[in-house]
Amino acid sequence: MEQLSRNMLLENHQLTESMEVNLTNDLPERILQFGEGNFLRGFVDWMVNEMNKQGIFNGRVVAIQPTPHGKVVPKLNAQDGLYTLVQQGIKDGKQVNKSEIITSISRGINPYENWNEVLKVAESPSIQFVFSNTTEAGLTYLEEEFIPDTSPLSFPGKLTAVLYHRYRVFNGSEDSGLTIIPCELVEENANVLRGIVLKLAKDWELPLDFIQWVEQNNRFCNTLVDRIVPGYPKENIDTFTETLGYEDQLLAVCEPYHLFVIDGDKAISESIPFHEAGLQVKWGDVTPYRQLKVGLLNAPHTMMFSLGYLSGVNTVYEVMENQELFSFVENAIKDEIKTVLSFEKNVLDEFANSVLDRFKNPFVKHYLVDLGQNAVSKYKARVLPLFFEYLDKQNKLPVHMVFSLSGLIAYYRPIRVDGDEHMVGIRDLQEYQIRDSKDAIITFSEAWNQYDGTKKSLIEVVSIILSDEKLWGRSLVEISLLKDMVIHYLEDIVTYGVQKSLEKFYLKN
Structure with a gap:
């Protein structure tokens, strides 16, 4: 031809x-x-x-x-x-x-x-x-x-x-x-x-x-x-x-x-x-559009990647095809993210709807493991500002953001460490690569080394990770109830898997 x-x-x-x-x-x-x-x-x-x-x-x-x-x-x-x-x-x-x-x-x-x-x-x-x-x-x-x-x-x-x-x-x-x-x-x-x-x-x-x-x-x-x-x-x-x-x-x-x-x-x-x-x-000024894009597109990407992958799906489209995962993403946008973005309702609704259309694109294979590269810095830059804004406005924790943080910690559980910026995790006997900064690799690998299957050791894992100021810009263990909530969600994910944990999550919330 x-x-x-x-x-x-x-x-x-x-x-x-x-x-x-x-x-x-x-x-x-x-x-x-x-x-x-x-x-x-x-x-x-x-x-x-x-x-x-x-x-x-x-x-x-x-x-x-x-x-x-x-x-x-x-x-x-x-x-x-x-x-x-x-x-x-x-x-x-x-x-x-x-x-x-x-x-x-x-x-x-x-x-x-x-x-x-x-x-x-x-x-x-x-x-x-x-x-x-x-x-x-x-x-x-x-x-x-x-x-x-x-x-x-x-x-x-x-x-x-x-x-x-x-x-x-x-x-x-x-x-x-x-x-x-x-x-x-x-x-x-x-x-x-x-x-x-x-x-x-x-x-x-x-x-x-x-x-x-x-x-x-x-x-x-x-x-x-x-x-x-x-x-x-x-x-x-x-x-x-x-x-x-x-x-x-x-x-x-x-x-x-x-x-x-x-x-x-x-x-x-x-x-x-x-x-x-x-x-x-x-x-004109880029800042408002950056806030809109980071809040309604990039933050949901960072919140969904670990939960989707650990549920057994591989792409953003597959997340949208899974009823529990789709509900999680949709509700996280509607109930938490949109409530803290300073835009008119019609602007938020239009952009959010376009994002969901893009997530549902059957032609684009947007792999979750790619979204998961350097996920700690992405969570810090994309999700944490929304987290603190919500906490300040609502005087309560944004449960979807907390659940996604628990999913990230579960995803960053290594079976081995290969070099300064590379860990290997496992899902259904299949290995996947975790790439992040040297500090993140050290902290997560050392934290998960403490885990022996007991609740006490899981508390130690979460304590080490949330208290690392280098990763998050401040110690997250100081935030009231956050540590306990992350431990609760992470224990469910480790014990029952993401799908059953999401079912429990929605029964409670």
């Missing part, structure tokens, strides 16, 4: 017309993008494609490989920058299954082999924007040497070098600055990136005028991104290939839902008008 390419589409008019493919290749390159993975291709690049289809942006993306070992750029160039995006899921209670060929990427560049090509892009007057998604690990400071004709290793290093080259080419003119919109899942991501760029500029002893140009003429926009993009459907790619009628090495699957919040002003929103294309892009 023929490989997806521009020539293939030009020769297959029926396919081009059926998918409404925009094959215009004379649009200028306006975006420099660090990252070419599934998320950016299923999020930003899809949005640019939507704007181009409607003639309201008319620009393309140059995708830069972020790491030396990337494998996407050769495939991207072999397919002339083209790839298929398949939206599958639930929207407004109805199933969505839509395929589209995305044409917004002009080319990919491996900077480790063609750094001069990246610098040539930086020289282009048509380049206005920088987008990135190099994962949270990519948005960190790396001490490295500045070699003008060689690509830095880190993303902030590459960006600093690109900005410096552009500054020199345009003699630091006011209108030569760029709008930089990072998509990494880091709070105040643009402020973090800006700080690293300025530090590198000083480390590299670049001119003070350049540093001032970065500060005054380049705009760094904090963002919040939200879309599940599982990416290449390896398990059933043959079915997709047969349905589409061509091969696509970069086919990506995503959910229909998307939200992009950009802390940019009117001038920025007018220069890249996502919202005018009917996209769910909000301009």
Whole structure:
């Protein structure tokens, strides 16, 4: 079967017309993008494609490989920058299954082999924007040497070098600055990136005028991104290939839902008008949307993963298909989380309903063990603030949050420890990996070493874990009745399993 390419589409008019493919290749390159993975291709690049289809942006993306070992750029160039995006899921209670060929990427560049090509892009007057998604690990400071004709290793290093080259080419003119919109899942991501760029500029002893140009003429926009993009459907790619009628090495699957919040002003929103294309892009302060997303999406994920997995299911969808687990998630959102979020009722209801639709997506395999990676820090960041807010407002413990904490402790019961950041648990004779910080691994392994099957030893397990201020930011044993409630729920989970414990939980509550 023929490989997806521009020539293939030009020769297959029926396919081009059926998918409404925009094959215009004379649009200028306006975006420099660090990252070419599934998320950016299923999020930003899809949005640019939507704007181009409607003639309201008319620009393309140059995708830069972020790491030396990337494998996407050769495939991207072999397919002339083209790839298929398949939206599958639930929207407004109805199933969505839509395929589209995305044409917004002009080319990919491996900077480790063609750094001069990246610098040539930086020289282009048509380049206005920088987008990135190099994962949270990519948005960190790396001490490295500045070699003008060689690509830095880190993303902030590459960006600093690109900005410096552009500054020199345009003699630091006011209108030569760029709008930089990072998509990494880091709070105040643009402020973090800006700080690293300025530090590198000083480390590299670049001119003070350049540093001032970065500060005054380049705009760094904090963002919040939200879309599940599982990416290449390896398990059933043959079915997709047969349905589409061509091969696509970069086919990506995503959910229909998307939200992009950009802390940019009117001038920025007018220069890249996502919202005018009917996209769910909000301009302004990111903080309220972050609170909404963390509270109603991320916190339930963290609360459900251990209970679901220990019940014998493996994905978020399977949690939603289990009546007891679904009731737990639904009631946790309705009775506890929504009561402490400061939004109008219609906003909370609409977002909560969209979250449940996303959780029920049968096409997306969102594995619970993936949600369980670094679960202690996730519980601390996502659930504990809601816990304390509820305790303060209601003057009682939020029982769903406490039960989920008990489930987390049960999930973190190791049969052995493999290294500083890796434990192994067991469910139905099947081992699973538990990855977390060194402190978390030490605390949970030492605590569970005390357990000998007795109630007394279980009390010791809970006491050690809840009293660890490094893990939780404060000692949780000081909270009235919390320790006793966790011990009670954990004893049930260890003795009867999650399903029967949930039945008892609802009989009591």
